[in-house]
Amino acid sequence: MLVDGSHFAPTFLAAFLASLVEFVEALTVVLAVGAVRGWRGALGGTGLALLLLALMVAALGPAIARIPQDFVRFGLGALLLLFGMRWLRKAILRAAGVLPLHDEEDAYARESAALRALGGLTRGWDRVAVGASFKITMVEGVEVVFIVIAMGGGGRGLLFPASAGALAALFLVALLGLALHRPVASIPENTLKFLVGVLLCSFGTFWVGEGMSLAWPGEDWSLAALNAGYLASALLLVSLCRARAGHRLSILKRGRP
Amino acid sequence: MNGLKSVWREFVGLFVDDGSLALSILVWLAVCGLALPRLGLPSILPPLILFAGLVVVLARSALARAAKRI
Numbered sequence: 001m002l003v004d005g006s007h008f009a010p011t012f013l014a015a016f017l018a019s020l021v022e023f024v025e026a027l028t029v030v031l032a033v034g035a036v037r038g039w040r041g042a043l044g045g046t047g048l049a050l051l052l053l054a055l056m057v058a059a060l061g062p063a064i065a066r067i068p069q070d071f072v073r074f075g076l077g078a079l080l081l082l083f084g085m086r087w088l089r090k091a092i093l094r095a096a097g098v099l100p101l102h103d104e105e106d107a108y109a110r111e112s113a114a115l116r117a118l119g120g121l122t123r124g125w126d127r128v129a130v131g132a133s134f135k136i137t138m139v140e141g142v143e144v145v146f147i148v149i150a151m152g153g154g155g156r157g158l159l160f161p162a163s164a165g166a167l168a169a170l171f172l173v174a175l176l177g178l179a180l181h182r183p184v185a186s187i188p189e190n191t192l193k194f195l196v197g198v199l200l201c202s203f204g205t206f207w208v209g210e211g212m213s214l215a216w217p218g219e220d221w222s223l224a225a226l227n228a229g230y231l232a233s234a235l236l237l238v239s240l241c242r243a244r245a246g247h248r249l250s251i252l253k254r255g256r257p
Numbered sequence: 258m259n260g261l262k263s264v265w266r267e268f269v270g271l272f273v274d275d276g277s278l279a280l281s282i283l284v285w286l287a288v289c290g291l292a293l294p295r296l297g298l299p300s301i302l303p304p305l306i307l308f309a310g311l312v313v314v315l316a317r318s319a320l321a322r323a324a325k326r327i
Contacts, residue, residue, distance in 0.1 A: 074290070078282075078283070078286055081286070081311065082271075082272035082273070082282055083271055083272055085278060085311070085318075086271075086273075086275070086279075089275070089278060089315060089318055090274070092319050093319060093322055093323065096323060098322060135263065139263065139267045142267060142268050142271070143267075143271055146268075146271060201311070201315075205307060205308055205311060208289075208307065209303075209304050209307055212289065212290050212294065212303075212307075213294065214293065214300075214304050214307065215300040215301075215304070217300075217301050217304065222304065226308065229308060229312070230312070233312045233315070233316070234315075237316055237319050237320070240316070240319075240323075241319055241320060241322075241323035242323075244323040244324050245324070
């Protein structure tokens with residue numbers, strides 16, 4: 001029998017870390033919009049998007065609770081696996097040096113330049129500022145909504161820790177934005193994505209197994225074993241990918257005159 | 258309208274980045290969902306098979322991408 005209480009802390013942690021990464025990316029663009037086009041439009045667009053995102057959670061969260069639990073767990077588990085594996089794969093490839101790391105300072109500079117190039121600041125509500133900050137908050141926020149719904153929909157009462165984790169991340173990022181007035185570049189984004197990928201894959205595998213009515217050995221403890229298994233596999237894959245990419249590079253160099 | 262389209266594209270992109278990775282995950286889940294309950298294996302094996310297959314899917318996709326680095 002699954003005791004949902006034991007999932008509170010990991011659900012909160014996964015939602016918090018995943019939301020932190022998304023909100024930091026959104027903050028970079030909102031700060032650029034505010035600095036270049038004005039804070040009224042930047043905060044107006046962000047506020048409107050946050051309101052819509054909160055309505056999505058309020059509508060979808062309770063609706064999912066009405067669907068039969070095994071079906072929900074299999075469906076949400078499969079989506080969590082698709083989402084988590086994508087994150088984990090990208091984090092592995094970035095850690096191995098195959099893909100470049102995401103740079104918030106660079107993203108801020110590019111976004112600021114693009115916004116300046118649009119020119120034509122208007123009085124009152126600047127449509128460009130509202131549109132740009134609304135779009136980035138929605139784009140990143142939809143990922144947060146999915147994580148909250150997927151993590152919260154898998155068991156009784158888990159919507160609360162999942163929502164609380166996302167809200168805590170939003171609060172922290174807003175505070176950092178107010179204090180720094182510049183992109184939060186010091187957060188080890190890829191390490192966070194790596195850990196979140198591991199957590200999402202573990203939850204996804206666990207929910208899918210529950211949906212298939214598999215008997216997890218040790219019941220809830222198997223979630224910890226899944227975390228350890230995915231973490232060890234991902235760390236091993238970083239080394240293997242680095243070696244594979246290096247081998248490929250040496251072959252190409254030898255082939256050149 | 259363009260904003261909504263890009264939000265929708267972003268939403269689909271949440272789950273599908275590398276198409277073959279997404280397809281492999283879904284195929285493995287379908288195989289496990291159909292076969293594991295019918296095989297009559299000792300109860301400890303089906304969860305291990307599910308997990309091991311997913312790790313193989315992840316490894317295959319990441320290593321294939323690493324080999325295409327240049």
